Amino acid sequence: MARPTKTSPPGSARLFADSQASVPAGVHVANIDGASRGNPGPASYGVVLRDPDGKIVLELAKNIGRETNNVAEYFALLAALDYATIHRISSLRIRSDSELLVRQMQGVYKVKSPDLKPLQERAAKLSRQLQYFAIEHVRRELNKDADALANVALDAGGTAKIENRRPATAESKPAAEASTPENPQVKLPRALRARYISGALVINEPLDLPEGTEVVLEVTLPPKF
Numbered sequence: 305m306a307r308p309t310k311t312s313p314p315g316s317a318r319l320f321a322d323s324q325a326s327v328p329a330g331v332h333v334a335n336i337d338g339a340s341r342g343n344p345g346p347a348s349y350g351v352v353l354r355d356p357d358g359k360i361v362l363e364l365a366k367n368i369g370r371e372t373n374n375v376a377e378y379f380a381l382l383a384a385l386d387y388a389t390i391h392r393i394s395s396l397r398i399r400s401d402s403e404l405l406v407r408q409m410q411g412v413y414k415v416k417s418p419d420l421k422p423l424q425e426r427a428a429k430l431s432r433q434l435q436y437f438a439i440e441h442v443r444r445e446l447n448k449d450a451d452a453l454a455n456v457a458l459d460a461g462g463t464a465k466i467e468n469r470r471p472a473t474a475e476s477k478p479a480a481e482a483s484t485p486e487n488p489q490v491k492l493p494r495a496l497r498a499r500y501i502s503g504a505l506v507i508n509e510p511l512d513l514p515e516g517t518e519v520v521l522e523v524t525l526p527p528k529f
Contacts, residue, residue: 409439
């Protein structure tokens with residue numbers, strides 16, 4: 305299939321199988337991976353999203369309970385698509401080492417599994433909301449970052465590791481941080497707003513933390529929950 309020369313209008317995103325083709329300018333790239341020990345068994349997924357300059361803006365790992373590897377792969381895809389739509393990312397390329405997921409999303413393989421069909425339909429619906437969407441199959445060694453995150457979630461035994469390094473935008477400004485009188489460089493805890501999407505908490509503002517920083521999240525449920 306030939307690559308379009310101009311960005312398509314919203315709702316007309318296309319799928320591409322050309323893993324060797326160059327990525328158009330302005331496209332975010334997400335490496336995704338799902339893991340299951342036992343298949344079905346304890347399962348998790350990982351997502352690493354990079355902006356058009358190659359900078360990591362999101363690393364997300366989530367344990368999703370007892371599922372198959374293929375379900376976990378779709379959860380990773382949905383998490384990437386949900387994040388893109390919420391943060392108004394109009395162009396997204398997905399890279400996955402799951403040939404089944406990629407070929408099903410491209411329409412090459414039929415979705416026969418009743419567990420996968422609703423996930424594939426939702427992913428296709430979300431992808432059509434983007435101006436540009438592509439999904440490609442890559443070798444496992446080229447997907448090691450997402451694979452490592454998925455295994456981090458499995459090893460964590462049900463806890464999610466979430467790092468959001470998305471730059472501040474006009475719609476998303478970091479909340480003010482206070483300092484102690486004794487040491488103006490010491491930051492006090494602050495509240496962060498997040499949304500629960502596809503089994504994961506997605507923080508709505510940048511944290512601007514050093515690489516490898518561990519974050520403890522205290523969840524306050526809405527009154528009507």
